[in-house]
Amino acid sequence: MLVIFTRALILYALVVVVMRVMGKQQIGELQPYELVVAVMIADLGAVPMQNTGIPLLAGIIPILTLLISQLALSYISMRSIKGRELICGIPTVLVEKGRLLEEAMRKERYNINDLLEALRSQGYYNIADVEYAILETNGTLSVIPKAEKRPANPGDFNLQPPNEGLPLPVIIDGVIDYRSLNKVKKDYAWLISQLKAYNITDVSNVLIASVDENGSLFIQAKEAAK
Amino acid sequence: MKAAAIILTVILIFIIGLDVCSYYYLKNMANAISQSIEDLPDRIDGGDWDAASDGLAKTSRQWSSVKGIWAVLINHQEIDNIEMSLTRLKSFVKYKDINESMAEYNTFKALVEHIPESEKFSLVNIF
Numbered sequence: 001m002l003v004i005f006t007r008a009l010i011l012y013a014l015v016v017v018v019m020r021v022m023g024k025q026q027i028g029e030l031q032p033y034e035l036v037v038a039v040m041i042a043d044l045g046a047v048p049m050q051n052t053g054i055p056l057l058a059g060i061i062p063i064l065t066l067l068i069s070q071l072a073l074s075y076i077s078m079r080s081i082k083g084r085e086l087i088c089g090i091p092t093v094l095v096e097k098g099r100l101l102e103e104a105m106r107k108e109r110y111n112i113n114d115l116l117e118a119l120r121s122q123g124y125y126n127i128a129d130v131e132y133a134i135l136e137t138n139g140t141l142s143v144i145p146k147a148e149k150r151p152a153n154p155g156d157f158n159l160q161p162p163n164e165g166l167p168l169p170v171i172i173d174g175v176i177d178y179r180s181l182n183k184v185k186k187d188y189a190w191l192i193s194q195l196k197a198y199n200i201t202d203v204s205n206v207l208i209a210s211v212d213e214n215g216s217l218f219i220q221a222k223e224a225a226k
Numbered sequence: 227m228k229a230a231a232i233i234l235t236v237i238l239i240f241i242i243g244l245d246v247c248s249y250y251y252l253k254n255m256a257n258a259i260s261q262s263i264e265d266l267p268d269r270i271d272g273g274d275w276d277a278a279s280d281g282l283a284k285t286s287r288q289w290s291s292v293k294g295i296w297a298v299l300i301n302h303q304e305i306d307n308i309e310m311s312l313t314r315l316k317s318f319v320k321y322k323d324i325n326e327s328m329a330e331y332n333t334f335k336a337l338v339e340h341i342p343e344s345e346k347f348s349l350v351n352i353f
Contacts, residue, residue: 001245002347010352052344053301056353 003052011045011059018067023074029138031077031088037070088137095133098146108135119143165213174204174222184211195219245347248299253342255292260338262288263331270319270327278319278327286312300341308337 048059076083092104118141132144168180194217209219262285269278311334318327
């Protein structure tokens with residue numbers, strides 16, 4: 001029992017580390033070669049986990065082999081355009097200037113229903129609103145609507161809204177994040193004085209506090225502290 | 227968070243407890259089966275085939291009473307191997323074949339005694 005338990009823990013830790021090293025792509029939208037690695041790693045981890053007759057190394061070595069192969073392919077696809085095209089493929093334009101490209105759809109084995117479904121999931125219910133639709137190498141569909149159908153933005157009205165920047169959390173669950181605090185160019189004394197303005201005396205009573213680039217503070221106290 | 231910690235602790239204690247209990251249970255039962263067949267070589271050597279058969283029948287009953295519980299704890303392939311070995315041993319004793327009986331006796335004993343070792347929490351078994 002404990003043997004299987006320990007083997008499962010070791011393989012779990014290894015797979016978590018390997019997925020972490022492989023990068024964020026591995027847990028988001030996958031390229032074909034990344035999908036292969038994810039599927040194979042799941043199997044390679046699961047089998048020796050419960051079968052004590054298989055040496056643990058028989059699971060560990062292939063997982064590490066896949067890790068280095070994946071890293072090598074990522075490196076090649078990052079450094080070489082030709083390599084990238086070979087490994088990941090190239091995006092395919094399915095709708096061009098409002099017209100469906102039948103040949104491209106046939107080549108990608110992408111039928112009309114698949115296209116309509118992907119368009120609907122992106123909020124385009126009428127294919128007539130679409131100027132371009134591009135099938136990306138990770139299988140997602142990028143859509144560019146016709147100019148008259150795209151959402152209006154401040155630029156259309158010659159408006160120049162102030163830069164909102166990125167609000168950074170300076171307190172999370174009662175713990176001050178000094179890195180974020182330094183990034184917004186504020187210090188501990190400023191934070192405490194701001195908390196006092198909200199009648200909060202103890203940092204540990206704060207659930208979340210964030211500061212945007214203009215220096216405005218958002219604070220929410222913990223339920224128990226209210 | 228507190229509930230998760232309690233569940234984690236209970237599961238850990240359950241797994242460790244089950245492991246320790248099952249290891250000692252398997253060890254004791256394997257020793258008992260092994261000892262019940264201990265005098266078989268002397269009986270075979272002495273040509274006392276009836277006593278050897280009786281002894282084996284006793285071992286067979288003992289094995290039948292534990293194999294159901296063993297099936298919960300160990301790989302079923304191991305149980306099949308022991309079962310086959312015992313069947314072979316009974317046949318060799320029935321047909322009074324000294325050499326094959328002796329060889330199968332040692333195989334059966336090794337198969338039974340190896341079970342607790344294979345279930346022991348050790349680096350060899352983990353890797």
